[in-house]
Amino acid sequence: MPPSFSVDLPAGRVPRFPDRCIVCREPGPGSVFEVGTHTLSIASAFFIHGWGAKHVGASIPACVRCARELRRSRRVCTAVLCILAIAAVAPVFYVMVEMGLHGPQYKLLAMGASVVLLAPWIVWELFHPPVFDLTATSSTTTYELRDREDALAFAELNGVKLDGDRGATSLREAGVGRPR
Ligand SMILES: [Zn+2]
Numbered sequence: 001m002p003p004s005f006s007v008d009l010p011a012g013r014v015p016r017f018p019d020r021c022i023v024c025r026e027p028g029p030g031s032v033f034e035v036g037t038h039t040l041s042i043a044s045a046f047f048i049h050g051w052g053a054k055h056v057g058a059s060i061p062a063c064v065r066c067a068r069e070l071r072r073s074r075r076v077c078t079a080v081l082c083i084l085a086i087a088a089v090a091p092v093f094y095v096m097v098e099m100g101l102h103g104p105q106y107k108l109l110a111m112g113a114s115v116v117l118l119a120p121w122i123v124w125e126l127f128h129p130p131v132f133d134l135t136a137t138s139s140t141t142t143y144e145l146r147d148r149e150d151a152l153a154f155a156e157l158n159g160v161k162l163d164g165d166r167g168a169t170s171l172r173e174a175g176v177g178r179p180r
Pocket residue numbers: 021022023024025026029062063064065066067
C-alpha cells in the first residue's frame with residue numbers, strides 16, 4: 001500500500017503550503033486547488049453531511065494545468081460515487097416496493113447495499129491515495145500528503161514541532177522519522 005504522510009494542525013489554523021505545485025512540483029504555481037471536507041461525526045460515517053458537521057477547506061498550490069486535472073478527477077470521482085449510490089438505492093427501492101417494506105427497514109437495506117457497492121471504491125482509494133487529502137475533527141485538521149518531502153516542508157512551514165506534538169506523532173507513525 002503506498003504511504004501517505006499526515007500532519008495535524010489545530011482546527012481553525014490557516015495552513016501554509018510550500019510555494020510549489022502539489023502535483024508537478026513546479027515552483028510558484030500561481031493558482032490553487034480548493035479542497036474541502038466536513039468534520040467527522042456519527043452522521044458523516046453514513047455519508048450524511050450537515051448534522052453538526054463543520055466545513056473545513058484549504059487552498060492547495062497547484063499550477064493551472066495540474067489544478068485543471070485535479071478538478072477533472074474530482075468530477076469523475078463524484079460522478080462515479082453518484083452512479084454507485086443510485087445503483088445501490090434503486091434496487092433497494094424496488095425490493096422495498098415489491099415486499100411492502102418501509103421506514104427503518106428501507107434505511108438498513110439502503111445502507112447495506114451502499115457499503116457493498118462502495119467497498120471496491122474504498123479499497124481502490126487505499127491503494128491510490130490522492131496527492132492531498134483532508135480529514136477534520138472539531139479539534140484537529142489532518143493534512144494528508146502523498147509525498148514525504150512535501151509533508152516535511154509543510155510541517156516545518158506550519159511550525160509543527162516534530163518532537164513531542166501531534167504532528168510529530170503522525171509523521172513518525174507514517175514512517176517519516178525525524179526531520180532533517
Ligand atoms: Zn503542476
